[in-house]
Amino acid sequence: MVNLLVTLNSTYIKPLKIMLKSLFINNKEVRFNIYLMHSRLNDDEIEDLNNYIQSHESLLHVIYIDDNCFANAPILLHYTKEMYYRLLAFKFLPQDMDRILYLDPDILVINPVNELYNIDINDYLYGAAYHDKTTIKEINKLRLYPYEIDAYYNSGVLLMNLDNQRKLIDEETIYQFVQENRTKLIMPDQDILNALYGKKIKALDEKLYNYDARYYRYYKIMSGGEWDMDQVINNTVILHFCGKKKPWHKNYSGVFHSLYKHYEKLAFKTI
């Protein structure tokens, strides 16, 4: 069994199902324990998701977060408390669980996840990838100064060492950081992750485990042509549709648009 964590509001149910479909199709021998943290889904939505996941021989576990859960958490303009879910998930997951893979819903899983899931992160809190475009890295370094940042990890794919998190992460530190840096934070959960825990993250290969779907040409050029479409389709595990333009929006265009729509069709076809 592979443990999977997702956090969600109802506008993301559709992409979540597409992400899960791609995961199921490309991991036919694996069953998943899927933990869903949410505060706003209704019973019908939950039941629908439950049926969907069970029909693929995996299990849904719902973690409902009520208003008291993050009572002390500072709130930022434009952000809800959902920004804390993935960082503090270890508090709500079974206490004997040692490992879980968190995935954003704006993802396609196009190859088996077993190697990713089993990466050695014994000495870390997380496994994650940073997107190695120089400009991004430099901007974030400056922005989060004086916190030292070697890399700016993307929080959309997080392999979590829950044992270590229970020992080393506490919510008060996080709340305090947010309080003190509220004007600086742009992508709060990601900023927290990097500023507070960046040194305890094992760097994963982004081209395999968090491929930014916007940068096909960039990856191809930077790898001297090696990472062409063949390479991506056969080796990349996680294709991440980062940024504001999403492949389920009207008028999206991008190199992986047709592939995304293909999985979308599979996710919703009735036959």
Place this chain on the structure above:
Amino acid sequence: MVNLLVTLNSTYIKPLKIMLKSLFINNKEVRFNIYLMHSRLNDDEIEDLNNYIQSHESLLHVIYIDDNCFANAPILLHYTKEMYYRLLAFKFLPQDMDRILYLDPDILVINPVNELYNIDINDYLYGAAYHDKTTIKEINKLRLYPYEIDAYYNSGVLLMNLDNQRKLIDEETIYQFVQENRTKLIMPDQDILNALYGKKIKALDEKLYNYDARYYRYYKIMSGGEWDMDQVINNTVILHFCGKKKPWHKNYSGVFHSLYKHYEKLAFKTI
């Protein structure tokens, strides 16, 4: 059972398998009688194809064309006698077969073919689609003058009425046409089809049954936005990678590149 015709030399075995994979995946309840006309495949290649097709619960029928078959046929520079295969296939297919669908190998079949296969072509020789870009049509009209051409049909997808073909098509007429127009012919089989039999072709909707993968933007604009990626993925049956740049070549780029490589992976994965 659906009858399918393909004609092939060995450089196209790989795309043929990809085309067939897409056909099988999207037509799970259908079994196919696949007729392969060839003159140059070796025994290993045939056996490999046979195993591949049988593993998908369909049947391969090999029609070997030896040098005597088209003994009287005029030959054009740069073209082999294979250009006659699809036009004269009716002579080599079982004489009680009334209908067959010819497909080029540079195709993905991304939805069920049953509606296409069952289109009424009682009063025609073929069902085919023309690519409705004005420039293409006008150029071909001029080029094939004095033969009258309303549309220039693409010969990559041909639904064949074999009964009518046996009555109305004869090879001497074709050979004579080629002889008389040898300097004019650019895409010989397609030119013959249009000049000699254009009036007896039932026009099919190209966006459904012969979607030119190069013209995504064109189709989208000309349809007032209706034919977006959603529409293609959910409704187009035949996606045709026309032109010199093919999606199995290095350095191809195109809107359906990722989708093609996805099917390519499925066609060749061993697990």
